[in-house]
Amino acid sequence: MFDQFDTNVILENLHFLIEGMQLTLLLTIAAICGGLVLGTLLALARLSGFWILSLVSSTYVNFFRSMPLILVIFWFYFLVPLILGQPVGGYYSVLIAFVLFEAAYYCEIIRAGIQSVSKGQVYAGQAVGLNYFQNMCYIVLPQAFRNMIPVLLTQAIILFQDTSLVYVVGVKDFLVSADLVANRENRIFEMFTTVACVYLIICLSGSLLIRKLQMRYAL
């Protein structure tokens, strides 16, 4: 089987695959950044002690964690143009879906991270006169994020793999691009093997990075 393995088809369509990978990475990074920001706000709301804020936040988190991602993607694909009254394109609708979905998971990770910072540290920040937001920015969150790095990266790897679900709404990410090439050139075996290898290499190096960081920040 391997003597028929045609590497030319990969090289010829390389630019096409790279474009797909660019979209996959862009989507992953944008979803991580957006999810982190929104997740942090949700976590702060959930821990705020104001019952309305924490109720809103926990409802949000529980709702999105009970939904299959693929449903959320579908849903936003049809819902966002309806709300905005104009088509936004597949990319933006999946981006919004990913940010909102990931925020629910990041919220829980960040909440655990904030709670991992000892009460004494919170007191120490307050005692020198820092207000709530200064204390969060300079004392609590830096320590929380340091404790969370391995879990956040694990979540990022899961997200990177999950982005392939955008094929359901026809956004041309890495997997969809490879699929198109495979069907056009009738080289299914070559293309999907390449895709698998690329995913394997990226996710494996991510995992190695996590392990290194874990050893470095081991408490």
Place this chain on the structure above:
Amino acid sequence: MIELRNVSKWYGDFQVLNDCSTMVSKGEVVVVCGPSGSGKSTLIKCVNGLEEFQKGEIQFDGISVGDKKTDLPKLRSKIGMVFQNFELYPHLSVVKNIKLAQLKVLKRSVEEADQKTIQLLERVGLADQALKFPAQLSGGQQQRVAIARALAMDPIAMLFDEPTSALDPEMINEVLDVMVELAKDGMTMIVVTHEMVLLVELLTGLSSWMRGGSKKTVLLTIFSIANVGSELRLSSQKYFIINLLIILFKISKLNVIF
């Protein structure tokens, strides 16, 4: 300067503080003693509003701590606090630990904050450790940095919450020396401790200097247990008071209000 009137605090049904009242004047050193679990740390945390209390009033420099309208961060910036477990910020170097609140709370310029930081590190004898991280320092050194961090805000009073309890015996003195010097400089201090050693050393550290005609008074408050329900607690309190009386007897030349 610090006045507590009938302060009571409950954790649910459990009463931690029961009608605590005291007055601390400017320049006084108050040592609050009592066995573990008697609520000393809780009381000292009430003074700068880190813990809430349900009844009574605490006035600091004329400002009511319990009042909802009080700007607590501003009030806290005037009260230095030193913790049992040092609580230096582990992700910041020694210099940044001391500089942070100067820049963010007092809005000092970087040069001003640098100057103050160096001056304070020299005062606590750690000028050569400035760029290290807290984890690279010994317990005694960390606690001295914590004192410098509190002093950087130019506080008008200092609260010490079990400042030597987490230290190895050989490191207690380096922290104690800094505290004695502070008291001699006229700093108003509340020191919470369950350790006889610290109490004796603090008092003896100040005694020779006080015998020389200083008007400084050391106020000693023995803390009663809020909840006297259990026999064990009662007996540990009695044991504690007996111990204390022996020590007071030993240093009877001291000007102690009991």
